[in-house]
Amino acid sequence: MKRALISDIHANLEALSAVLADIRNQEIREIYCLGDIVGYGPNPCECLDQVIRHSQVTILGNHDQAALFDPDGFNPVALQAVYWTREQLEGRGDSSRIHKRWDYLGELPRTHNDGNSLYVHGSAREPTNEYVFPEDVYNQRKMDALFSRIDRYCFQGHTHIPGVFTTDREFHSPEEISYQYRLGTDCIMVNVGSVGQPRDNDPRACYVIQEDDVLTFRRVEYDVNVTADKIYAINDLDNMLGDRLKSGR
Numbered sequence: 001m002k003r004a005l006i007s008d009i010h011a012n013l014e015a016l017s018a019v020l021a022d023i024r025n026q027e028i029r030e031i032y033c034l035g036d037i038v039g040y041g042p043n044p045c046e047c048l049d050q051v052i053r054h055s056q057v058t059i060l061g062n063h064d065q066a067a068l069f070d071p072d073g074f075n076p077v078a079l080q081a082v083y084w085t086r087e088q089l090e091g092r093g094d095s096s097r098i099h100k101r102w103d104y105l106g107e108l109p110r111t112h113n114d115g116n117s118l119y120v121h122g123s124a125r126e127p128t129n130e131y132v133f134p135e136d137v138y139n140q141r142k143m144d145a146l147f148s149r150i151d152r153y154c155f156q157g158h159t160h161i162p163g164v165f166t167t168d169r170e171f172h173s174p175e176e177i178s179y180q181y182r183l184g185t186d187c188i189m190v191n192v193g194s195v196g197q198p199r200d201n202d203p204r205a206c207y208v209i210q211e212d213d214v215l216t217f218r219r220v221e222y223d224v225n226v227t228a229d230k231i232y233a234i235n236d237l238d239n240m241l242g243d244r245l246k247s248g249r
């Protein structure tokens with residue numbers, strides 16, 4: 001079994017294209033997408049079309065949900081991006097294309113369960129909205145509550161910070177584990193990182209390959225400036241959304 005786990009594309013077509021090419025080069029046919037296809041970035045329609053085409057399992061992210069329904073708890077920059085994204089989804093392409101995109105978003109599940117693996121956007125406790133940050137390993141109550149909801153493995157995104165959380169309350173960044181982790185009998189949570197807006201100070205796109213019991217964190221270079229320039233040219237997308245891509249923050 002070989003599968004790519006991608007998340008948090010955030011309408012970044014250049015990053016998504018580079019990741020899809022990397023996935024193809026390794027002859028991986030199965031892709032799971034853990035949400036936030038849209039929001040922040042300049043190409044929501046194009047990214048959604050690619051996910052519809054290539055992903056076998058897709059989970060609803062909070063930004064996908066915000067484009068569909070009334071956004072809740074978003075800061076002004078994110079909120080403006082949500083409204084701009086909605087306009088694009090409502091107005092780009094012929095009506096069958098538009099309907100296909102909305103129907104797809106509207107039917108996305110919040111969780112997916114594959115035997116011993118759970119797939120969510122945020123956390124096992126609150127699948128769409130809860131953040132699990134590396135520093136949460138110091139919050140024993142939170143860790144215990146999350147792990148009590150996981151059979152064996154939980155794959156998630158949302159924070160844009162890749163790594164592995166273990167039940168002995170440790171967080172391992174990809175660099176610390178040489179980009180590889182072997183799944184065993186212990187419970188773990190895996191953040192697969194972000195394709196289109198990494199926030200771990202590495203601007204390269206991030207995703208995970210699962211091959212049987214081995215996870216590999218992949219970093220893929222793409223031309224960040226192309227995406228940033230598109231963002232700068234769109235009034236409703238704040239310039240900081242382009243700036244942050246360059247620093248991976």
Ligand SMILES: [Fe+2]
Nearest residue numbers: 008036158159
């Ligand atoms: Fe996100």
